[in-house]
Amino acid sequence: VIDCRQLAGLLLGFLERELSEQDLGLVREHLAGCPSCAAHVASYERVVAWAGQLPRLPVPVQVLHDLRRAVGELRADGFSSN
């Protein structure tokens, strides 16, 4: 059985899914009996999940306008991009 301090040392490996079966068992055992650490890990995982749900941002209209003009200038210089 490991305590909260020892769990902290294994946390990065746990979250990166890089622990050995033995260490994984120790972490799971601790989390099952320690609501505080379980809540901490859950909130950490929630932060990771939220980041992955952030939407891509649309390119501002003015930037698109400038890009089209820049590509037009490239074409005028003899460049072809179809």
Added chain:
Amino acid sequence: LRPRGEPAREQQLTAEQVFREYGPRVYSVAWRLLANDADAEDVTQDVLVQVVRKLGTFRGDSALTTWLYRVTVNAALAHRRKRAQCKERPLSEPVARSLDGTDRAGPVRHWAAPPDEQALSRELRQLIEAAIAGLPALYRDVYVLSDVENLPNAEIGAMLGLSLPAVKSRLHRARGLMRTALAPHFEEVAG
């Protein structure tokens, strides 16, 4: 089979297709790394013009995507270095007050609320974006590329010139900082 929304690559992309398919990716990475609208716009324009110029040299979408990230990150880091003082995107007052913990009267939610309550609302997105912008740059870079863009740690290390352990260490620290920044808005559910 190919990923949903991805066009076949038998034919070379047009400039308009590049802007539509890759523009939001480039702009999002630049905006989150630089935390500044104007700088992100400059980087986006530079990168997409480069892409259009080099379109004929790519073989397959994965090669283009990998190259795109590298060029975008390089351009963003170069832009940041050029700035004597990095202009951070100003936060709206409510978000700023929320982040510095002076607004404790806002809604408090459970970290582990049911999944159907966890879709990112506009308010939550604002909080997360502001928390990302508030990260120190060395942590923000790794966090954005890993947890937002879902790039492999080894690839992130190659882009940023970091060892794999350094990437993991910064990522762990960044996630902890994000958790700390968002914690005032949520309550623990532990007994």
